[in-house]
Amino acid sequence: MQNQLASSSSVHQRRSKTDWENRFASWAASPSATEQQRAENAESMIRSAIQNSPKLSQRTIRVFTQGSYRNRVNVRKDSDVDIGVLCFDSIFPEYPDENVKLARKSLDVSAVYGYAQFKNELEEALVAKFGRPAVSRGSKSFDVSETSYRVEADVAAFFEHRRYTTVNDYLSGVEMIPDDLRPPMIRNWPEQHYSNGVTKNSATSRRFKRVVRILKSLSNEMSANGISSAGRTPSFLVECLVWNAPNANFLNDSYWAMTRSVLAWLFNNTRTDQSCKHWGEVSNLKYLFNASQPWTRAEAHRFISDAWDYVGFD
Structure with missing residues (x-):
């Protein structure tokens, strides 16, 4: 995960870990x-x-x-x-x-x-x-x-x-x-999607959906700052990627640490087609990466890598 974004935006580079934690906390909240x-x-x-x-x-x-x-x-x-x-x-x-x-x-x-x-x-x-x-x-x-x-x-x-x-x-x-x-x-499969999302959210002490909101908001900001991979990554795909992360990755004390843990796991497990070929959509009734999908594993990996660099995780 090398930082290739030095010229894309200077705003995020000035944020400290505390600044990101506060921003993530705001993004994690439910709609008003x-x-x-x-x-x-x-x-x-x-x-x-x-x-x-x-x-x-x-x-x-x-x-x-x-x-x-x-x-x-x-x-x-x-x-x-x-x-x-x-x-x-x-x-x-x-x-x-x-x-x-x-x-x-x-x-x-x-x-x-x-x-x-x-x-x-x-x-x-x-x-x-x-x-x-x-x-x-x-x-x-x-x-x-x-x-x-x-x-x-x-x-x-x-x-x-x-x-x-x-x-x-x-x-x-x-x-x-x-x-x-x-x-x-x-x-x-909307009903199965809803049910599996609720189950995941309960199993992660309501943190699954918070991380989804964080990464969707992060993607929106990245896209606004010219990060092309974010503009090509649908919010539905972001939700499905987070759903595939193990529950243990959500059990952190801060949003910063939680988001870092989820992104690190996703990065390591989208390096190759083999490592994520059995991943499903949240419904678990469609494969997340196959020829019928409008995205690829490589595109998802690029977004995850760019998100890591954009925040400045190390």
Whole structure:
């Protein structure tokens, strides 16, 4: 971990260990009550949009929060809230083998409600609630602009994804089809992610999520100061990296020592593909590093190394 950042920013170089401890303590804190209320207002209004839709109100739908807001690792720059709209009227199945697939074929009824229709109807509902200027459609989600009353919201349409383990047993996740089909399908496991995050946080005396907030805020500052690896590192990846660190690395008396311990372990264990090939996302149902991910092990290692140097750990 050699310091390659001498010319990128002089601000962080003037901070002492005490200065960093105070900054880390500030970054570790949960969002303010005001920020939380504005996020809850956005969530409530989107639920209302679904309930008031003549088409969607007839469907079996669950509206849920996901991402940083749901998992309580959002920081000040994460000003938006991610909301999923999950329809159970159709499913995307995944089978472990052909025998299970053939057995399910005789049990499953072909869906007549397509994903494209569902997403279009969701757009209609959002426009009816918020007005056309406030709603923009992206390939993966709808953006609902913020006001003084609510934060910006990213609203994604999902069908249930079922990963069958036997003919009758399955893991329930969510799946979407991006408009541009890049990638063709996106599968996520928000409930498992949430549950595993809570378990990790409890096992580390509530320090796991604090370290995530610290490193996400650090990444934001690094990016603002021109550190390119930070700008290329999604906050979701930061959370997953920290989740893979052993619980023992969080058992320190100071945020400075705790952050140093986690970064050191991550640096040493992302040097090679072999050392972290079995790491998972927080859900533990998707590998963190494989060809389907939009990041690589080498990119993650570069960010970790740059974060170490930026703080000035030795």
